[in-house]
Amino acid sequence: xxxxxxxxxxxxxxxxxxxxxxxxxxxxxxxxxxxxxxxxxxxxxxxxxxxxxxxxxxxxxxxxxxxxxxxxxxxxxxxxxxxxxxxxxxxxxxxxxxxxxxxxxxxxxxxxxxxxxxxxxxxxxxxxxxxxxxxxxxxxxxxxxxxxxxxxxxxxxxxxxxxxxxxxxxxxxxxxxxxxxxxxxxxxxxxxxxxxxxxxxxxxxxxxxxxxxxxxxxxxxxxxxxxxxxxxxxxxxxxxxxxxxxxxxxxxxxxxxxxxxxxxxxxxxxxxxxxxxxxxxxxxxxxxxxxxxxxxxxxxxxxxxxxxxxxxxxxxxxxxxxxxxxxxxxxxxxxxxxxxxxxxxxxxxxxxxxxxxxxxxxxxxxx
Amino acid sequence: xxxxxxxxxxxxxxxxxxxxxxxxxxxxxxxxxxxxxxxxxxxxxxxxxxxxxxxxxxxxxxxxxxxxxxxxxxxxxxxxxxxxxxxxxxxxxxxxxxxxxxxxxxxxxxxxxxxxxxxxxxxxxxxxxxxxxxxxxxxxxxxxxxxxxxxxxxxxxxxxxxxxxxxxxxxxxxxxxxxxxxxxxxxxxxxxxxxxxxxxxxxxxxxxxxxxxxxxxxxxxxxxxxxxxxxxxxxxxxxxxxxxxxxxxxxxxxxxxxxxxxxxxxxxxxxxxxxxxxxxxxxxxxxxxxxxxxxxxxxxxxxxxxxxxxxxxxxxxxxxxxxxxxxxxxxxxxxxxxxxxxxxxxxxxxxxxxxxxxxxxxxxxxxxxxxxxxxxxxxx
Amino acid sequence: xxxxxxxxxxxxxxxxxxxxxxxxxxxxxxxxxxxxxxxxxxxxxxxxxxxxxxxxxxxxxxxxxxxxxxxxxxxxxxxxxxxxxxxxxxxxxxxxxxxxxxxxxxxxxxxxxxxxxxxxxxxxxxxxxxxxxxxxxxxxxxxxxxxxxxxxxxxxxxxxxxxxxxxxxxxxxxxxxxxxxxxxxxxxxxxxxxxxxxxxxxxxxxxxxxxxxxxxxxxxxxxxxxxxxxxxxxxxxxxxxx
Numbered sequence: 001x002x003x004x005x006x007x008x009x010x011x012x013x014x015x016x017x018x019x020x021x022x023x024x025x026x027x028x029x030x031x032x033x034x035x036x037x038x039x040x041x042x043x044x045x046x047x048x049x050x051x052x053x054x055x056x057x058x059x060x061x062x063x064x065x066x067x068x069x070x071x072x073x074x075x076x077x078x079x080x081x082x083x084x085x086x087x088x089x090x091x092x093x094x095x096x097x098x099x100x101x102x103x104x105x106x107x108x109x110x111x112x113x114x115x116x117x118x119x120x121x122x123x124x125x126x127x128x129x130x131x132x133x134x135x136x137x138x139x140x141x142x143x144x145x146x147x148x149x150x151x152x153x154x155x156x157x158x159x160x161x162x163x164x165x166x167x168x169x170x171x172x173x174x175x176x177x178x179x180x181x182x183x184x185x186x187x188x189x190x191x192x193x194x195x196x197x198x199x200x201x202x203x204x205x206x207x208x209x210x211x212x213x214x215x216x217x218x219x220x221x222x223x224x225x226x227x228x229x230x231x232x233x234x235x236x237x238x239x240x241x242x243x244x245x246x247x248x249x250x251x252x253x254x255x256x257x258x259x260x261x262x263x264x265x266x267x268x269x270x271x272x273x274x275x276x277x278x279x280x281x282x283x284x285x286x287x288x289x290x291x292x293x294x295x296x297x298x299x300x301x302x303x304x305x306x307x308x309x310x311x312x313x314x315x316x317x318x319x320x321x322x323x324x325x326x327x328x329x330x331x332x333x334x335x336x337x338x339x340x341x342x343x344x345x346x347x348x349x350x351x352x353x354x355x356x357x358x359x360x361x362x363x364x365x366x367x
Numbered sequence: 368x369x370x371x372x373x374x375x376x377x378x379x380x381x382x383x384x385x386x387x388x389x390x391x392x393x394x395x396x397x398x399x400x401x402x403x404x405x406x407x408x409x410x411x412x413x414x415x416x417x418x419x420x421x422x423x424x425x426x427x428x429x430x431x432x433x434x435x436x437x438x439x440x441x442x443x444x445x446x447x448x449x450x451x452x453x454x455x456x457x458x459x460x461x462x463x464x465x466x467x468x469x470x471x472x473x474x475x476x477x478x479x480x481x482x483x484x485x486x487x488x489x490x491x492x493x494x495x496x497x498x499x500x501x502x503x504x505x506x507x508x509x510x511x512x513x514x515x516x517x518x519x520x521x522x523x524x525x526x527x528x529x530x531x532x533x534x535x536x537x538x539x540x541x542x543x544x545x546x547x548x549x550x551x552x553x554x555x556x557x558x559x560x561x562x563x564x565x566x567x568x569x570x571x572x573x574x575x576x577x578x579x580x581x582x583x584x585x586x587x588x589x590x591x592x593x594x595x596x597x598x599x600x601x602x603x604x605x606x607x608x609x610x611x612x613x614x615x616x617x618x619x620x621x622x623x624x625x626x627x628x629x630x631x632x633x634x635x636x637x638x639x640x641x642x643x644x645x646x647x648x649x650x651x652x653x654x655x656x657x658x659x660x661x662x663x664x665x666x667x668x669x670x671x672x673x674x675x676x677x678x679x680x681x682x683x684x685x686x687x688x689x690x691x692x693x694x695x696x697x698x699x700x701x702x703x704x705x706x707x708x709x710x711x712x713x714x715x716x717x718x719x720x721x722x723x724x725x726x727x728x729x730x731x732x733x734x735x736x737x738x739x740x741x742x743x744x745x746x747x
Numbered sequence: 748x749x750x751x752x753x754x755x756x757x758x759x760x761x762x763x764x765x766x767x768x769x770x771x772x773x774x775x776x777x778x779x780x781x782x783x784x785x786x787x788x789x790x791x792x793x794x795x796x797x798x799x800x801x802x803x804x805x806x807x808x809x810x811x812x813x814x815x816x817x818x819x820x821x822x823x824x825x826x827x828x829x830x831x832x833x834x835x836x837x838x839x840x841x842x843x844x845x846x847x848x849x850x851x852x853x854x855x856x857x858x859x860x861x862x863x864x865x866x867x868x869x870x871x872x873x874x875x876x877x878x879x880x881x882x883x884x885x886x887x888x889x890x891x892x893x894x895x896x897x898x899x900x901x902x903x904x905x906x907x908x909x910x911x912x913x914x915x916x917x918x919x920x921x922x923x924x925x926x927x928x929x930x931x932x933x934x935x936x937x938x939x940x941x942x943x944x945x946x947x948x949x950x951x952x953x954x955x956x957x958x959x960x961x962x963x964x965x966x967x968x969x970x971x972x973x974x975x976x977x978x979x980x981x982x983x984x985x986x987x988x989x
Contacts, residue, residue, distance in 0.1 A: 018661075018662065020657065020662050020665075020666065021661060021662050021665055024665045024666060024669050025665075027669070028668075028669050028672075031669070031673060032672065032673075032676075035673065035676055035677070036676075038688060038691070039676075039677065039687050039688060039691040044683060044685065044686050045685070045686050046685055046686075047683075047685050048685065087719075089543065089544075089713060090709065090713050090714070090715045090719050091709075091715065091719045091720075092705055092708075092709050092713075092715075092719075095685070108536065111535070113535045113536070113537050114536060114537070115536075115537045115538070115539050116536050116537070116538050116539070117539050117540070117541075118538060118539070118540040118541070119540070119541050119543055120540060120541070120542050120543065121543060121544060121713075122542035122543060122544055122545035122546065122548055123544045123545050123552065123553055123708055123712040123713065124553050124683065124708075125542075125545060125548035125549065125550050125552075125553055126550070126553075127683055128542055128545075128548065129548065130503075132540050133503060133507065135538070136538055139536050139538060140510075142536075143535055143536050155471075155475070155484055155485075155486060155509055155512070155513045156484060156485040156486070157485065157486045157487075157488060157505075157506060157509060158485050158486070158487050158488070159487070159488035159489065159490065159502055160488070160489050160490070161490050161492035161495075161498055161502075162453075162456060162489055162490060162491055162492055163491060163492055163493050164492035164493055164495055164498070165492070166495075167492055167495030167496075167498055167499050168495055169495050169496070171492075171493055171494075171495060172493060172494050172495065184668075189661075192660075192661050192664070193661065196659070196660075196661060199580075279660050279661065280385075280388070280573060280577075280660065283573075283660070283664050284388075284391045284395075288391070288395055288398065292399070292402070296402060296403065296406040297406060301681065302406055303411065303494065303497055305412075305413045305414070305415070306411060306412050306413060307405060307406050308405050311402075311405055311406055325459075328493055332493050333457055333493075335457070339457070339458070369851070369854070370851060370852045370854065372851070373847070373848055373851025373852050374848075374852065376847075376848070376851075377837070377840065377844070377848045380839075380840060380844060381837065381839050381840065384839050384840075384880075385839065581833070581838075582831060582833030582835065583835060583836075583837060585796075585801055585829070585831050585833070585835070586829065586830075586831065586835040586836075586849075587852070588800075588801055589799050589800065589801065589824055589827065589828075589829040589906075590824055590849070590852050590853055591821060591824040591825045591853065591854070592852050744800070744801075744820075745800050745801060745802065745803050745820060746801060746802050746803065747802075747803045
């Protein structure tokens with residue numbers, strides 16, 4: 001046991017000596033959560049638009065002001081002709097253009113239904129859609145007010161946003177970030193650090209020591225487990241105190257599930273290092289085989305239900321998908337173990353399978 | 368200068384002999400293009416909705432049908448009450464619950480416009496974007512629905528005087544550059560950039576530091592080779608591979624995924640080469656400041672994640688706060704993404720993106736000069 | 748008058764508070780085999796790295812083949828060869844490719860490279876290994892090839908940093924025969940080792956201990972001075988402080 005702790009201590013030394021890696025390890029979750037919390041948003045504000053106002057009267061000016069005042073748009077170009085609008089599109093200066101006909105204002109006052117022409121840059125279809133919708137609703141409320149009988153509204157609506165009243169993006173990013181960081185630290189770091197010892201030949205040195213191979217491996221992964229737990233704690237705390245992301249469910253259950261996921265990521269890391277002897281290969285397998293699927297198919301950034309069916313089925317074998325469901329449920333819905341036992345069981349199953357395969361693989365290589 | 372050729376030759380041999388690198392260089396792009404193009408979509412469809420129609424009249428059924436048959440929603444449940452809907456929301460059976468009040472039709476026909484006629488909606492808002500868009504889609508379906516009722520029954524709702532001066536604006540809109548609103552046309556060019564960036568930066572970051580780790584760097588450093596010769600010799604093979612990847616990726620995007628190439632592919636290519644030189648310079652810079660591959664990998668990962676998140680690839684830069692927009696000025700990835708999209712979809716030429724060329728050249732020159740400066744043959 | 752190959756005066760290297768090389772001075776004649784002996788961590792590698800221009804000295808002066816190590820590093824690099832303790836050939840290149848690469852970056856032309864390749868393969872009698880990846884060749888052979896490659900451009904001086912580390916005695920013997928051959932051709936050999944039996948092969952040796960040169964003379968004189976039968980004894984006596 002004493003020898004074992006000597007080993008663990010050596011691993012800690014390795015990590016703490018390497019100030020750069022350490023800085024990145026703790027800086028990364030910090031920087032990412034701040035970015036996601038403050039900078040990354042799908043909501044569109046201040047989109048640059050161009051206006052070609054051939055009408056130039058009270059109505060068109062008022063409508064333009066209304067659009068500017070909405071906060072969604074910024075007037076970047078007050079064009080004189082169609083060519084200048086086209087050029088602005090090509091240079092990427094504007095996302096949308098509004099064109100008023102010459103008699104727009106006159107026709108409007110006479111109730112002659114003038115047409116308002118909108119051109120959207122649909123190279124980004126989502127933004128185009130959203131912007132057109134914004135403009136339409138601004139125009140609609142504008143016409144509404146201009147009519148005498150403006151009380152017409154046959155159907156009212158009322159809605160409630162459950163779990164996330166203010167529709168904050170961080171609610172989704174905090175669980176997603178924890179998943180990715182855990183994957184990165186536990187799986188990628190372990191696989192690289194084990195293959196590094198193999199590359200340098202120090203692995204053999206340790207294996208000829210009186211310690212059992214599996215204790216060598218366990219000693220290697222303990223520091224990374226610690227780092228992972230600290231990292232997830234940082235993200236949770238930042239999420240809670242900086243961005244008000246709640247933890248509705250039980251903190252103990254949450255930590256237990258996090259540790260379960262760390263174990264599954266660690267066994268994946270060991271599995272990778274048992275297949276290869278080269279750091280570069282380990283890195284690339286982790287990148288392509290672990291991180292990419294985790295980012296894409298865990299539902300973190302891209303909603304799963306929009307993907308083709310084969311991809312949705314494929315996502316089922318990615319532990320991170322289940323972990324994301326678990327952690328979202330506990331944090332945001334306040335679920336208890338009775339609600340998420342199936343996902344937990346699946347995650348535990350994956351962990352067991354990965355651990356078994358890597359044990360078998362390791363034995364085979366040693367013989 | 369002849370020395371450079373020997374380094375280039377050696378690098379090529381080493382790359383093509385490395386069994387691990389080959390699949391990464393040739394298979395990863397394909398996987399990424401296929402996987403990302405299928406997975407990376409914000410196109411929000413198939414939201415799971417549960418509708419509770421308490422009226423069961425002609426009009427309510429009409430609205431029910433309109434929502435259920437829309438592309439955006441899939442009817443997965445017909446809950447009987449809010450509490451039932453809440454449970455279904457908890458277990459993820461539905462994303463949205465919509466309740467049509469009793470007397471819905473009667474209230475509309477009788478012009479009984481008060482709060483009684485309220486459609487109630489409940490959203491699972493963990494994914495804020497999804498909930499927001501869902502709400503938006505529903506509101507516009509309901510808006511259209513009531514609009515058409517008014518339109519076809521003007522005489523019920525307006526007096527003849529009102530009808531004469533009824534002011535309205537018709538909106539016609541056209542979607543330029545991507546009339547079918549094909550999401551792949553938007554994402555694939557960006558993914559192309561992602562690919563080139565990752566290959567360029569990772570390969571170069573790992574390269575010099577690997578020689579440090581196995582010790583061959585000293586053997587190079589005692590030779591009379593010049594620092595810039597060494598860096599250029601290392602850069603060329605990776606540049607050729609990266610350029611190949613870019614061309615290959617563009618072929619896949621245009622031929623298999625039918626992304627339009629409105630502009631001139633050579634504009635993208637020439638920009639891409641300068642961009643790659645910048646990426647390689649960044650990688651070498653990382654390489655010269657780190658001691659081992661693990662460090663190099665981590666730092667590149669860290670920098671790339673930030674660059675990519677702030678590049679406008681997934682989320683539009685316009686929506687970022689002002690201070691973040693200033694930061695993105697220093698993000699080379701952003702410029703290439705803009706250029707690829709501008710050229711492929713809008714047909715912009717050299718004249719339109721001259722500024723981009725200038726900026727990326729500054730990046731390429733300064734990153735590589737820094738790398739050459741930081742690389743020391745004699746350590747302190 | 749003898750021609751000087753290396754001239755070192757008061758050279759030191761400090762890493763923070765740790766003094767790796769402490770004020771050493773010595774001279775090496777042209778064509779000499781100069782041994783640098785000492786236990787691991789005595790400062791041998793640090794000293795050799797400074798002389799090769801891989802490491803900047805903290806203080807002191809040195810001239811390599813008449814060139815100043817601060818100002819004329821580029822000229823020095825053209826006149827020296829180096830083979831390091833860490834393995835110095837590319838494992839994923841073949842023997843011929845390694846020769847071609849190093850010949851190339853030392854500025855040899857096509858014909859010269861072809862000549863040198865043939866020369867090395869004949870010299871070591873390894874024509875059969877020509878197209879074999881270096882990674883699959885036994886260590887002893889690798890070291891011999893690495894030495895041959897380090898003199899590919901006919902340098903005036905070659906620095907060998909623990910060239911025989913981990914190699915069996917027979918191969919070490921062969922290795923030293925190669926060194927003698929090159930020394931006979933007028934190349935100055937500067938070699939570090941911690942094998943004391945190898946010291947006997949050198950013309951002169953310096954004993955390093957804790958960054959200081961404790962003794963510097965021919966093996967015979969040192970043995971006489973410390974009244975020892977072999978270099979091992981000399982070393983032990985010096986290490987224990989006489």
